[in-house]
Amino acid sequence: MSTAARDEDKLESQRELDSQQEDESEPEEEPEHPGWLSLAEILKNPHPVFENGVFLIGYHFSSNIYVLAGDYLTVVDSGNDYTSFIQFFKLGFNPADIKKIVLTHGHRDHAMGTFELLRYPSVMENKDLEVIIHETGPYEFKKMIGQLEHPLIEVKGGETLELSGSDWEVIRTPGHTIDGICLYHAPTKTAITGDTVLPHAMAGVDKNAGGNLEHYLYGLRSLLNRDIEIILPGHGVPMALHGGKAVEQTYEGVMLKVLGLEEAETKPSWLAGAGKLAEKGLLQEAVYCCDKELAGNPENPMALQLKAYSLTDMGRCEEALKLLDKILLQQVDNVHALLGKGRALLGLGRHDECLKYFDDVLGINPDIKEAHIYKGMALHLAGRFDEAMDIESFRTEFAEGFKAQLATEEQQASKGEPEQSS
Numbered sequence: 001m002s003t004a005a006r007d008e009d010k011l012e013s014q015r016e017l018d019s020q021q022e023d024e025s026e027p028e029e030e031p032e033h034p035g036w037l038s039l040a041e042i043l044k045n046p047h048p049v050f051e052n053g054v055f056l057i058g059y060h061f062s063s064n065i066y067v068l069a070g071d072y073l074t075v076v077d078s079g080n081d082y083t084s085f086i087q088f089f090k091l092g093f094n095p096a097d098i099k100k101i102v103l104t105h106g107h108r109d110h111a112m113g114t115f116e117l118l119r120y121p122s123v124m125e126n127k128d129l130e131v132i133i134h135e136t137g138p139y140e141f142k143k144m145i146g147q148l149e150h151p152l153i154e155v156k157g158g159e160t161l162e163l164s165g166s167d168w169e170v171i172r173t174p175g176h177t178i179d180g181i182c183l184y185h186a187p188t189k190t191a192i193t194g195d196t197v198l199p200h201a202m203a204g205v206d207k208n209a210g211g212n213l214e215h216y217l218y219g220l221r222s223l224l225n226r227d228i229e230i231i232l233p234g235h236g237v238p239m240a241l242h243g244g245k246a247v248e249q250t251y252e253g254v255m256l257k258v259l260g261l262e263e264a265e266t267k268p269s270w271l272a273g274a275g276k277l278a279e280k281g282l283l284q285e286a287v288y289c290c291d292k293e294l295a296g297n298p299e300n301p302m303a304l305q306l307k308a309y310s311l312t313d314m315g316r317c318e319e320a321l322k323l324l325d326k327i328l329l330q331q332v333d334n335v336h337a338l339l340g341k342g343r344a345l346l347g348l349g350r351h352d353e354c355l356k357y358f359d360d361v362l363g364i365n366p367d368i369k370e371a372h373i374y375k376g377m378a379l380h381l382a383g384r385f386d387e388a389m390d391i392e393s394f395r396t397e398f399a400e401g402f403k404a405q406l407a408t409e410e411q412q413a414s415k416g417e418p419e420q421s422s
Helices: 003-025 039-043 083-090 113-118 121-126 139-147 213-224 243-258 270-279 283-296 301-313 317-330 335-347 351-364 369-381 385-389 392-414
Strands: 036-038 054-056 065-069 073-076 098-102 130-134 152-155 160-163 166-172 181-185 190-194 230-233
Touching: 036 039, 039 054, 054 083, 083 113, 098 113, 098 160, 113 121, 113 139, 130 139, 139 152, 166 213, 181 213, 190 243, 213 243, 213 283, 230 243, 243 270, 243 283, 270 283, 270 301, 283 301, 301 317, 301 335, 317 335, 335 351, 335 369, 351 369, 369 385, 369 392, 385 392
Parallel strands: 073 098, 098 130, 130 152, 190 230
Antiparallel strands: 036 054, 054 065, 065 073, 160 166, 166 181, 181 190
16 A cells, blocks of 8 residues: 555544544534423313323333323323333322323333333332233233233223223224224314324334234224314324324325335326225225215216225125216216126115116127126026026136135045035
8 A cells, every 4th residue: 555545544534533523522412302291281272181181292212101180190101211200200290190001002112111100119009000902912011011910901992991080982093013002082082093193204014013004094994984183193292183184194195005106206196096996905995085086076987986886895885876876877878887786786685676787788798798797696696597597607607616615615624624604
C-alpha cells in the first residue's frame, strides 16, 4: 500500500471517530412524555365512562394503557413498562382498587405490565384481580397467571363485560394475532381496538401469533356493523371523531393487502377489486366494493350483477333478486342477469319458477353450459328426475359428483373413518 493510500485511510478513520464522538456528545433529545392524561379532557367528552378515566400513551415497546374508573378500576392493556404504574399510583390511585385487567391481545407490549401489577402487595394478598383475555391467548401467559393464583377469564367474543360500572361488548377481531378482541361501549359509540384499528396506520399480521389477513377482514367486518365514533387505539392518540371512517380505511387497506396491491402505484377501481375479491371467495368484501362503485354510479349493470351473484352465493337470494330485476328492466335479454335470477330462485327453493329463466338463457345462447346444469338441478330438485337426466351436461356433472362422493367414502373406509352423510 502506498504512503498516500495509508494517509487517506487514517483520515477516513479519523472522520469516522469524529462522527461517533459528535453523536455521543449531542444525543438526539426525545420529546418529554406527557404522562397520564384524562380521557374526558382528551376526548372533550364529559360522559361518566370518561370522566374519571385516564390513559397513558405508549412509547418504545409499550402500548397505550387505559384505566376505566368507577366503583373499582379496570385496566385495558397493561403495557410493558414497570414505571407506568409507579407514575399512576403517584396520582393517588390505589393498587387494591384494580379489580380487572382486560387484554386486547397477548403481545408483550400490551400484556407484560400485568405482572408488574400483580406483584403489588395488596394485589398479591387479595387474589381478586381478574385477568380477561381471549381463549386463544398465549399459553405461557395464561399459565403464569394461573401460577400466581389470580382468576383468569377466557372470552370467545359476543360476551358483555361489566367494567367499572359500564357494559362493554367483546368483539372477536382476529387478524393481527389470533387472539385479538375489541371492546365496544354502545352508549358512547366507543371502541377500544388494540392493534386492530390504529390512527393513520395499519398493524401488520404476526403469523407467529396466528395472524391472518383474511381473518383480519372478518374482525373488521364485525366492527363495521357497529356505530363507532370514538376509537381508543393500542398505539397513537385516541380519536374523538370519525372512528367509523378509521375502521373503513383499515378494512380497505387490508383488502389491498389480500390482493397484493398495497404497494401498487395505481389502485384498482372498486369494480375491479370486487371481481378479484369474489374470485378469492371473499364475497362480503366483493359486496362492499360493489356498494362503493354503486355509490358513484347506481345504475352500473356490472356492479349490480356482481353484487347479485355474490349475494346469491352468500344465501341472500331475496336481495339478489331485487338487483337482477333492476337490470332486467333495462336489459331484458341480459343472459347473465337471467341466469343470475334463475340461480337466486333456485336458492330460494322455487324450482319450477326458476326453469323459465334457464330456458330464456338457452333460447338466447344454447351453448351456455351453466344454464343446462342449473336447469338439470332444478328439475332434479323438483322431482322430475328423468327430465333432469336427459340433459347431458347435468348427467355428466351428476355422475362426476357421484364418483367423487364414492371415492371419498372409499378413502374414509380405508382409514377406518365414519362415513359422512350427504
